[in-house]
């Protein structure tokens with residue numbers, strides 16, 4: 001989905017930028033030009049960025065190959 005219509009920035013591009021180290025709207029602006037025109041996308045971009053950061057934190061907390069079905073009860 002497009003988050004920044006003015007600069008055609010998608011949620012996937014934001015997630016990729018977060019995976020590569022972006023952690024602020026300023027980072028996304030520098031990297032993707034997000035929010036550099038009308039700026040109306042910034043609140044939605046913050047939400048997408050926060051979700052991507054949480055997803056990364058969750059992924060890092062779960063060891064590779066972990067399966068809840070195989071975990072001891």
Ligand code: FES
Nearest residue numbers: 004006038039041
């Ligand atoms: S929608 Fe992002 S700058 Fe306008």
